[in-house]
Amino acid sequence: MFEWVKNIINSKSLSNDEKILRLKEIELIAEDELSGNEASFLYYSLGSCYLKSEKFIDAIRFLDKAYFFYKGENEHVELTGILLRLGMTYGKTGNYSKAIDCLQICYDEAMKENDMVMASNVINNLGSVHYSISNFEKAISSYKQGLKIKREIGDNENLSLIILNIAKCYLDLQNYKNAKDYAIVCLNQLFTYRDDSILGETYVVLGLVHFHKEKFDIAEEYYDKAISIFEKRGNKEWLIICYENYALNYINKGNPEKGLEYLRKCEMMIDKHLEVFREHIYESYSTAYTVLEDYKTALEYYQKFHSLKSKRLDEDTLRSINELEISYKVEHEKQKAEIERLRNVELVRLNEEKNEFLGLVAHDLKNPLSSILLSVSHLKRNIARFSQEDIIKRLEKTEAVTNKMQEIIKHLLDVNAIERGDYNLKPEDVNAVGAVNEIIEEMQEQIVNKKISFNVESNGDVMIKSDRIAFREIISNLLSNAVKYSYPGSPVTVKIYKQEEKKFIEVIDCGLGIKENEMKNIFKKFAKTSNKPTAGESSTGLGLSIVKKLTELMGGEIHAESEEGKGSKFILKF
DSSP states (O other): OHHHHHHHHHOSSSOHHHHHHHHHHHHHHHGGGOOHHHHHHHHHHHHHHHHHTTOHHHHHHHHHHHHHHOOSOOTTOOHHHHHHHHHHHHHHHTOHHHHHHHHHHHHHHHHHTTOHHHHHHHHHHHHHHHHHTTOHHHHHHHHHHHHHHHHHTTOGGGHHHHHHHHHHHHHHTTOHHHHHHHHHHHHHHHHHSOOHHHHHHHHHHHHHHHHHTTOHHHHHHHHHHHHHHHHHHTOHHHHHHHHHHHHHHHHHTTOHHHHHHHHHHHHHHOOTTSGGGHHHHHHHHHHHHHHTTOHHHHHHHHHHHHHHHHHHHHHHHHHHHHHHHHHHHHHHHHHHHHHHHHHHHHHHHHHHHHHHHHHHIIIIIHHHHHHHHHHHHHHHHTTTTSOHHHHHHHHHHHHHHHHHHHHHHHHHHHHHHHHHTOOOOOEEEEEHHHHHHHHHHHTHHHHHHTTOEEEEEESSOOEEEEEHHHHHHHHHHHHHHHHHTSOTTOEEEEEEEEETTEEEEEEEEOSSOOOGGGGGGTTSTTOOOSOOOTTOOOOOSOHHHHHHHHHHHTTOEEEEEEOTTSOEEEEEEO
């Protein structure tokens, strides 16, 4: 596969679009059989081709896949190469935060691999992204870092562009001294490694520095040098920039007529590819006619300028929306892939939870329901034979079984409401000592039946900001568990105290305890330990799950300490 892809990429007879078609054919044929590194190289090649065609959504999609499938030690593609192109593509779409993230990771990887050539290229791209969002200070920092690396590796031939970029940043920051200093350094560099395009741009920067210092004659000298270079190269874009700057120079020198001559030159050079310059030209026309006190013509050009500016801003808004759409589509594709990967895992988890739920309903509801049906049926058939006392006893047993079923259903509904976010809390000051004593009083029958001795220890009233109903449910579950898993005749202690700004409640029993390997699961839904309640009481496996969820909803914490055979301690902190 590697050879097929390389042959396509290196082919001089195929157009870029033809290369994309051939690579897509390979993807279609071999997709299910590709190894991680094969997939990474194929997607990297596709992404690079789409980037060349400026189809940025597809470029990001495939480069992102290349990044996902990269497994390391791939002789055909480097991770840094993927990340660099991914960062550059995000930059092209205007998603600068993503571009910065990718380029930063790429730089870190390059430094880790001691690939200083790649590191310098990446850091300079990072500088360009910061420059695009007018973050000039960060752009300068990145460019200077890239400059330092290039000097360390002896890559002096490519220094001039970085130095020029630093000069441009300082110019935008209106730090004209530093802009001039770096432009001069760039000129010195270009004496050795001449690049006319960079040389011309450097002259423009120096011209602008002197323009802003109102040294108009010196500015003209630099513009003349730049114009000479760009005329030879046929670079209309930079010629327009030079002529407009020349015009502004004359306008500021008090010779607006000469300025208008250069503005007309600019306008004659503008074609459909250079329409972007027309807005600035109209603004300069308006300035020139204002100086000439021809306010009518100045207003006409200002209105033209304003119209173009409004149109550009509208287009910028549409482009921003389009860029957001591109980002959304790319993220959506990534999320779809991730969801697909996790879907089976999640379905297994949900299926297990469903089975646990059905098991609970089948066991904990079916049995008592059967008991109720049998009891009512027996009572109905034989009511004439029973005394009133017998009937009351049977109804009391039925009532007890019904109450157990009601408790199970309440727990299920509570869990569901909490997970849906429908459990509405109404915080108020709750006296923890009073609430605990009330609940113990309500549990007297259960406590007396097992001969449990309750001891409440406190250092006075402890007020806790919580929902009264939720707080009672938390305490009821903890005390009920303490009784269920305690040996008959053993003690349960509740400690309520305050330490600094925190309030604590400890529920301590001397019962069965919890096995060490089961401790991590006790707060999960349907969690049941291997220990059974000491008097055959029922347990839904939901109580502690509800306790944890309600405690955390109120901003509290809960944890447990236990040793098998020696009891358990549950500690609430609010």
